[in-house]
Amino acid sequence: MNKINKLTIASLLTLLLLGCSNKKEDTDPSKIDTSDLTVCCPIGAPAMALYNRLFSDKVEINAPSNVETWFSEGKSDIIFAPTNAGINFINKKNANYKIAATVTFGNFYLASTGNDNDGLDKDDYVVIFQKGNIPDKLFQYIYGNDYNAHYVADNAAAIRCLVSGKDESNNNASVDYVLVAQPGLYRGLEKNKNATLYSNLQSEYKKKTNNEEITQASIFINNDLALDKANAFLDEIESDVKALLADPNTVVDNVFGDIEDVQLSAKLSVGKEDLKASIKDGSMGLGYKKAKENKEAIDKFLTNLSLGNETSEEIYF
Amino acid sequence: MKQAKRFISNHYTLITLGILFVLAIWSLVSFKDGNGTFLFPSPFDTFKSLGELLKSSYTYKSIGWTLLRTFLGFLISLVLALFLGLIAGNYKNLQTFFKPLIIVFKAVPTAAFVYLFLARNGSRWAPMYIVMLVSFPIIYESIIGGMNSIEDEILDQIKIDCLDPFTPLFKIKLPLTFPFLVIGMTSSFALSIKTEIMAEIITGDTNYGLGAMISAYRNLDPTDLSPIFAIALIAIIIVLIITLIAHLIEIRIKRNIQ
Numbered sequence: 001m002n003k004i005n006k007l008t009i010a011s012l013l014t015l016l017l018l019g020c021s022n023k024k025e026d027t028d029p030s031k032i033d034t035s036d037l038t039v040c041c042p043i044g045a046p047a048m049a050l051y052n053r054l055f056s057d058k059v060e061i062n063a064p065s066n067v068e069t070w071f072s073e074g075k076s077d078i079i080f081a082p083t084n085a086g087i088n089f090i091n092k093k094n095a096n097y098k099i100a101a102t103v104t105f106g107n108f109y110l111a112s113t114g115n116d117n118d119g120l121d122k123d124d125y126v127v128i129f130q131k132g133n134i135p136d137k138l139f140q141y142i143y144g145n146d147y148n149a150h151y152v153a154d155n156a157a158a159i160r161c162l163v164s165g166k167d168e169s170n171n172n173a174s175v176d177y178v179l180v181a182q183p184g185l186y187r188g189l190e191k192n193k194n195a196t197l198y199s200n201l202q203s204e205y206k207k208k209t210n211n212e213e214i215t216q217a218s219i220f221i222n223n224d225l226a227l228d229k230a231n232a233f234l235d236e237i238e239s240d241v242k243a244l245l246a247d248p249n250t251v252v253d254n255v256f257g258d259i260e261d262v263q264l265s266a267k268l269s270v271g272k273e274d275l276k277a278s279i280k281d282g283s284m285g286l287g288y289k290k291a292k293e294n295k296e297a298i299d300k301f302l303t304n305l306s307l308g309n310e311t312s313e314e315i316y317f
Numbered sequence: 318m319k320q321a322k323r324f325i326s327n328h329y330t331l332i333t334l335g336i337l338f339v340l341a342i343w344s345l346v347s348f349k350d351g352n353g354t355f356l357f358p359s360p361f362d363t364f365k366s367l368g369e370l371l372k373s374s375y376t377y378k379s380i381g382w383t384l385l386r387t388f389l390g391f392l393i394s395l396v397l398a399l400f401l402g403l404i405a406g407n408y409k410n411l412q413t414f415f416k417p418l419i420i421v422f423k424a425v426p427t428a429a430f431v432y433l434f435l436a437r438n439g440s441r442w443a444p445m446y447i448v449m450l451v452s453f454p455i456i457y458e459s460i461i462g463g464m465n466s467i468e469d470e471i472l473d474q475i476k477i478d479c480l481d482p483f484t485p486l487f488k489i490k491l492p493l494t495f496p497f498l499v500i501g502m503t504s505s506f507a508l509s510i511k512t513e514i515m516a517e518i519i520t521g522d523t524n525y526g527l528g529a530m531i532s533a534y535r536n537l538d539p540t541d542l543s544p545i546f547a548i549a550l551i552a553i554i555i556v557l558i559i560t561l562i563a564h565l566i567e568i569r570i571k572r573n574i575q
Contacts, residue, residue, distance in 0.1 A: 043523060043536070062440050063521030069436050156539035163540045164355060184539065191540050262544075263375050266523040266533035 032232035037225075040070040041080035044155075044183050044269045046217035048279075048286050049103040050080070051255055052240050054267050061267045071095040077225045078233060082134060083218040083298060084307035090220075090315050091308070097220040099291045100234055100317035102298070103241065106202040106214030107182035107278075107285040108135055113165035114194025116176035123148055124176040127167060129158040134216060135179050137305040142204045155181045155269070162188035162195055182283045183269035202285065215301045218291060221317050230317070241288040248279035292316040358543035366547035375530070380551065382525035387513045390448030391506060397449075398456035403486060405457075406464025406494070415457075422454040427512065431519045441524060444516035451512045452505040459501020463494030495570050503563040507556045514552060527552055 035058065041047045042064040053059050060076075067081045071089035074096045079086065083102060089095035116124050120143065128136050131151040139149070150167055152158050161167055162178040177198060180188055189195050205214055219237065221230045244251045252272055256264055261271035268275065278284040291298060295311065302308035340360050347359040358366070370376045405412040427447055434443035467490060475485040517528020527548050534544040 043521070060440065061523045066435070066440070066521060069432075073436065156535050159539045160355075183536070187538055187540070260373055260375050262373070262530070262533045262537055265537035266529055269536040271537055 032228055034229060034233045034236060037077040037229065037233055038075070039078045039080070040066070040076045042067060042082075042217075043267060045104045045107050045181070045284055045286065046080040047268050048244070048275075048284060049219075049237050049241050049288070051244060051251070052236075055259075071097065071220075074222065077222050077229075079220045079222075080217060081220060083215045084134065084302055084305075086218060086220045087298075087302065087311060087315065088308055091311075095220075096223045098223060098315055098317040099298075099311075100219045100221045100230070101237070101291050102213075102215045102218045102289050102294060103237070103287065104217035105285045105287050105289075106138075106205065106216050107283065108138055108201040108214075109180055109182065109185050109283070110139075110198045110201060111162050111178050111180055111185065111188060112196050112198045113162055113175050113178060113192065114196065115165050115174050120147075120177055120198065122146055125150065125167070125173060127152055127158055127161045127175050127178045129153065129155050129179065129181075134214075134305070134307070135181065137307060138201055138205065138214070139179055141305050142201060142208060150175075155184055159184045159188040163191040165192065165194070182278050182285070183274070185283065186274050186277060200283075209300060209304060212300045212304075213289075213294075213297045214285070215289075215291075215294065215298045216285060218298075238288045241286060244279060245286065248276045252276050252279075355540055355542065358541075358546050362543040363546040363550060366543040367550055370544060370547050370551070375525070376551070378525045379527050379530045380555070383510070383513055383517070383527045384555070386442070386445040386526070387448055387506075387509050390445040390513070391452050391502075391509050394449045394453040394505075395456055395502070398453055398460060402457045402460030402464070403491065406461050406490070407482065407486060412461060419454050419457060422450065425450070427451060427516070428519065431516055435520050440520040440522040443520045444513050444522070444526070444528070447516040448509045448513050452509045455505035455508070456498070456501050459497045459505075460494055462501075463497030464490060466497065467493050496567060499563055499567045499570065503560055503567075506559055506563070510552055510556055 035053070035056070037058060039050065039053070039059045041050055041059065041061050043061055044064075047054065047061050050059060050061075054061065064082070067079070067085050068089070070076055070079050071081070071086065072093065072095070079097060080103065081089075083099070086095075086097065086099060090097055090099070110120070110126075120126075124147070126139075126147050126149045128139055128149050129152050130136060136149075136151070139147075150170060150173075152161065152167075152169060157169070158178050158180045161175045162180055165175055166172040167175050178188075179201075185197075189197065202214055206212065219234065221234075252275055256272055256275075259272075264275070265271055270278065275284075279286060295313075295316065299310045303310060343360050347357040347362075401415065405415050427450065430450055431443065431447060434446040437443075438446060471489070471493075475489060479485045514526075514528040514531070517526040518532055521532070522529050523533070531545050531548050534541075534548070
């Protein structure tokens with residue numbers, strides 16, 4: 001009887017220990033399954049951080065105009081969005097999200113069409129896309145607001161201006177400079193042999209702000225999402241971004257080997273070769289920084305570009 | 318001389334001449350605009366792009382998804398329009414009652430509803446609901462038109478001969494309405510395909526669909542419009558095939574009625 005009791009106690013203790021070790025495994029972020037998390041992200045540069053789950057059913061990559069709907073619905077576990085837009089939805093419309101990390105640090109460039117050879121002057125015809133949004137505000141912050149600026153709807157329209165040297169929306173007026181974003185900058189420079197890169201707006205911004213970064217797009221986490229799952233997701237994204245930055249050729253070939261360029265372009269606005277090149281030279285602005293540790297840069301980005309006010313600690317994950 | 322006249326007035330000759338006329342105008346416009354594939358790609362560039370597109374599996378998956386959403390939206394509209402159209406066609410008061418609703422369906426700007434469906438149903442299925450919105454009033458009105466065109470003599474005969482309302486509805490009125498329904502279906506299907514592609518672009522879906530393909534090619538190279546023209550050509554070919562099938566069905570139905 002005594003022997004049986006001892007055996008029972010020993011078995012129970014073993015089971016208990018096994019149970020404890022299992023529990024420990026569950027809290028390890030690398031063991032938590034995050035594939036069921038619903039993620040929304042606008043097309044283009046921010047979506048690059050999601051390259052490992054780009055074609056998952058749980059991930060919606062869509063036009064940037066949908067960002068407002070995503071925040072107001074609050075259905076998604078995670079939203080990738082322009083930093084200013086996300087923070088404004090949290091502050092002004094009480095969106096149930098917190099900012100966790102920044103993944104895009106600016107991909108804006110001013111290119112010359114070749115029609116002007118004496119540098120950017122006030123009377124030069126400058127084409128900018130997305131009036132009132134980050135590209136426009138960034139240009140105004142760096143160069144001032146008294147330029148002969150003309151606006152087009154999106155980056156694709158700006159690239160057409162760079163290639164033709166004309167503004168189709170304004171009776172084919174001669175264009176001198178075009179502000180373009182990187183998914184497409186290479187294509188523009190390749191098609192117009194007279195076009196040149198005039199300035200890197202990220203570097204110009206750094207010069208003007210004592211080395212601050214453009215915290216262009218960030219990850220927002222739903223407040224209802226379990227903490228361990230959110231952390232596991234963020235860890236995954238961080239290691240994915242680091243892997244892509246370290247060896248873009250291998251990662252792009254491994255992940256998108258069977259994917260056609262056009263299919264990739266639907267999500268990222270760029271084909272495989274341009275993607276590799278732009279990651280390699282850092283022109284896509286891809287990176288990963290925890291938002292809480294980068295609060296000062298986020299605040300300066302918002303206030304410098306008149307995109308919002310300084311943020312409170314509460315909105316940080 | 319007579320043979321030449323017959324050749325010119327031949328149905329197929331006229332269609333071939335019509336196609337050549339379209340190609341000539343197209344070539345002329347693209348030649349005038351110049352600039353290769355930047356502004357207005359020539360038929361040659363477009364057909365070259367079409368050849369490339371047809372080698373890609375993404376194209377076939379996109380055609381499949383566009384057709385699936387269009388057919389589903391169209392089918393739901395057809396069932397609803399048949400149900401309401403047959404009832405309203407039978408009872409004039411009900412026809413008048415439904416009039417404001419149909420006017421709303423016809424007049425409402427489609428784009429206004431895109432965002433509603435986008436929020437409620439997501440970008441993958443929102444275009445299907447837009448197709449329903451556009452095709453429903455056309456099919457409904459074609460049924461009503463068919464029902465109203467039934468001669469009074471036949472209606473009087475039905476009143477005398479048939480006691481229940483369902484037998485004449487399905488065995489006499491519906492077959493007589495069929496040619497109108499087929500015409501309504503053909504015209505609304507062509508419109509449905511166009512609407513589906515437009516809605517895919519507006520909703521910004523990045524998966525499969527001809528509209529998603531147009532956006533993807535525009536993102537990939539905004540300076541080359543030839544793939545976009547080629548996608549438009551695919552849509553035209555699909556509509557032509559479906560119109561041809563509908564035409565053959567119509568001929569068969571007419572023969573059966575005679």
